[in-house]
Amino acid sequence: MDRQTDNDVSDVSNLLYRHPELYEVVYDGANHAVARLAETILHDHLGRQPESLLDIGCGTGRDLEYLAKHITDVVGVDHQQAMIDYARRRRPEIEFRVEDMRTLRLGRTFEAITCFGYALANVHANRDIDKVMATYAAHSHPGTVLILEMIDPLRTDKLPRGFHIDIPDLRADAIAEYRHHPAQQLLERQRTWRRAQGLVHDxxxxxxxxxxxxxxxxxxxxxxxxxxxxxxEKLNAASAFVAARYRGEQP
Structure with a gap:
């Protein structure tokens, strides 16, 4: 997803982001559960599926590919070059861009904006969260529906601990450990992959x-x-999907 690496933003080291083909193995999408929920939310608040959608932190583009079945105008954005390269190879019919979610400006608006996979949680500083909110607003017009997948701070114990990869070229298992840093409102995850070639730490x-x-x-x-x-779905037990509507700036 949209993983930031500058100062005051998340420091991320992740085997799955370096090898996006593994991302879709570990996170199998649970039969497109997130995208299907987004369809329901959008229909609830628009009365139909939107004609345009911007997915910020699109990762490999799998959710966007599903949503594009009924939305003709879609754009996916992610900060990770490897993820976008993979998305473009697998889903060439969709427009994907490498951008920073704090500074993204496409010069247009959308009927819907999505931000899944805890992308916003990778932005730490208050000023940077404000910048991301400004990005959402810059791509909205009155009535635009925004959907954010958030970590519920009261259900962090439901975050997954075990991960598994079993494909012809690689077999690996991982255990994740979490540690709270209350003063910074940060949740640290350390994940160790065990494979025949040795350990890999995330x-x-x-x-x-x-x-x-x-x-x-x-x-x-x-x-x-x-x-x-x-x-x-169990793998999303710590997630809360928040829907919001852009009302526009008051005159």
């Missing part, structure tokens, strides 16, 4: 946003929260 810090805090950021950028949704 590291990421996630920024935790509490509901009223998220509401504050969204409201400051002219979004109103419409509701929160959950998935029954």
């Amino acid at each position: 590291h990421v810090n996630y920024r935790l946003l509490y509901p009223k805090e998220l509401e504050y950021y969204l409201d400051n950028h002219h979004f109103e929260i419409l509701g929160a949704y959950e998935l029954p």
Whole structure:
């Protein structure tokens, strides 16, 4: 997803981002559960599927490919060059771009914006979260629906601990350990992959946003929260999907 590496933003080291083909093995998509939920949310609040959608932190583009079946105008953006290269090879019919979600400006608006896979959680500093919110607003017009997949700070114990890869060229298992840093509102994940060739270590810090805090950021950028949704799938048990509508700047 949209993984930032500059100062004050998440320091990420991840085997799956370096090898995107493995990302879709480990995260199998649970029969497109996230994309199907997004379809439901968009229909609930638009009365139909949107005609245009921007996916920020699109990763390999799998969710966007599913949504593009019923949305004719879609664009995917991610900060990781390897993920976008893979997405372009696998899904050449979709427009993908390498961009920083804090500074992205496409010069147009969309009926819907999605940001899945804890992409926003990889932005740590308050000023950078504001920049991302400004990006959402810059690509919205009144009525645009925004969907954010967030880590529920009260359900971090539901985050996955075990991971598995079993393909012809690679067999590996991983155990993830999590550590809270309350003063920074960060959740640190250390993950160690065990494979025949030796150990590989992953590291990421996630920024935790509490509901009223998220509401504050969204409201400051002219979004109103419409509701929160959950998935029954076990691998998404720590996720909350927050829907918001852009009301536009008041005259």
